[in-house]
Amino acid sequence: MKKINIYISLLAILFLAGCDYNEEHFSGYDSNLVTDVVAYSGEYTGEYPDEGYFTDRTSLTTAVDKMLKGIYLYNDKNSTAKVSILYGETTPGFSLPKEDYSLKAEDYDSMGKGAGQPGEHDYFDASMDINGYLIDFVAKKYASLKEGDIVTLYYLFNEADGKKETLTTSFKKEAYGWDKTELNSFIASYYYTLIADDYKEMGNGTNEPGEKNYFTSAMNIDGYLGSFLRMQYPYAIAEKTAVVVYNYLEKGAVITKTSVYEFDGTNWNSYDPYAPIMTVTTKIADMKYDGSNWSLNLLIGGSVEVTIKKDELLYLVEWVKNNKYAYWVDDLNEFYYGSAAKWGEVNNNYTNWKANDPNNEYASLSDDQLQALMDKRISEGFASHVLPALYSDPNPELSYDVSYNVYRGNRAGWNIVSFMYDKDKKVFYEIAAPAKRR
Structure with missing residues (x-):
């Protein structure tokens, strides 16, 4: 019994002594935490705002930072993450001109009622100088507008088959006069002006439109006109639009309104x-870690997943054979980028590289220095030779996330490096450096 107690006491003493030894000879040993550079995808x-999506980058960054810190309690500076997230962006609707106007019969008549003139039939056709007529008209009607103001005119055009349609043209007042301009103008599928019979069909009782052939604020105008349009255009399809002109009683006077x-x-x-x-779409939040916080690097429209295998690595082997022959080993291997095409891998074996060092540039490098060179080379190889071969018409709004399997090195296994495409320079460029894929 005494022997057992002695053994237990000795074990306890050794355990305590071991703890003291670590603390004494390796300051902070017990508090040191293993960290790593990560590449999350x-x-x-996390939680979205009440709308169900983000609309600004600041709140998005704060939320994604919180989520990633919950996933990675300990990670190193230069870690990266690509997070799919719902993001809403506001785009302008149709542009609203200073004035818009639909030509009436008397307007066509004012342009001439002779043969081949607009007033002959109250429309334009292909034989007429439409812009000339309209510029003269707008210059007279809107002479008081200032430089930079835009006027949109709606007019009837007679097609060759006799069909008439409403067209629109916008004009901008310049210092020298009026000139045609492009405006993202709204053009409805249908235009309709109510007549007396239309009001009657909506009801001619007390406080109904047909009582006096106009609407008032007490009436459900949208309800009446919505029902009217269903009857007027029974074969309309989704997203068709209609402009309805009607009479409205305002402050004791009947005016014309449009809905x-x-x-x-x-x-x-x-x-x-x-x-x-x-417009709400799924974006890719490209995040980088600075050692303390995750920050938004880019907000990308989406991503393309690229997996490097034998065929992709052969592009690198062929390029090295033709341009860096001293680094070429055979039709499946080279040590400029590190292609090991037979196995569909990138060779990061430091010993292999130093044994295939034609210009004596690897021998003096430490493992970390050699790994940094390997990362730089393989990223350049993918950007310059592999991605251009795979994508003849790359999308500049997307991230191209390249996964490749590494043999040996300090990040053996699957790694990832990301690129985007510069359509002006016509090149792929790195947006996230090579890192271990998690």
Whole structure:
């Protein structure tokens, strides 16, 4: 019994002595944490704002930083992450001119009623100088507008087959006069002006449109006009639009008002073509870690996954054979980029590289220095030779995430490096350095 107690006591003493030894000879030993450079790829799993998507980069960065810190408690500077996330962007609606105007019969008449003139039939056709007529018209009607103002005119055009359609042209007032300009103008699928019979069909009882052939603020105008449009255009398809001109009682006077509607496939709904449009898409938040926080590097439209195998590595072997022959080993291997095409791998074996060192540039390098050179070379090889061979028309809005399997080296296994395409320079460029894929 005493022997057992003695053995236990000795073990306890050795254990305590061991703890003291570590602390004494390796200061901070017990508190040192193993860290690593990581390359994360996945979906956002944190909380979204009430809208269900992010609309600004600041709040997105804060949220993704929180999520990644929850996943990686300890990681090194230069870690990267690509996080799929919902992001809303506002784009302008249709442009609104200073003035817009639909030509009436008397306007066509004012341009001439003789043979071949607009007033002859109250429309334009291909034989007429339409821009000339319209510029003269707008210069007289809108002489008081200032330089830079835009006027949009709607007019009837007679096609060769006799079909008439409403067209639009915009004009901008310049210092020298009026000139045609491009404007993202709204053009409805249908234009309709209510007549007396239309009001009657909506009801001619007390406080109904047909009572006095106008609408008032007490009436459900959108309801009446939505029902009217369903009957007027029974074969309309979704996303068709309609402009309705009607009479409206305002402050004791009957005025003309216009409302715009869009068909959703079932109903005609009130529609504002000039309102900003919110478009929500899945973006890729490209994040980088600075040692303390994750920050947003790029917000990318999406990503393309590229996996490097034998065929892709053969592009590098062939290039080295033709341009860096001293580094070429055979039709499957080279030691400028490190291609080992037979196995579909990138060879990062330091011993192999130093044994195939025609210019004596590897021999004096430490393992870390050699690894840095390997990373730089392989990234350049993918950007200059592999990706251009794979993608003849690359999308500059996307990230090209290249995964490759590494043999030996300090990051043996699957690695990833990411690129984007500069359409002006026509080159791929690195946006995330090679790192271990997690």
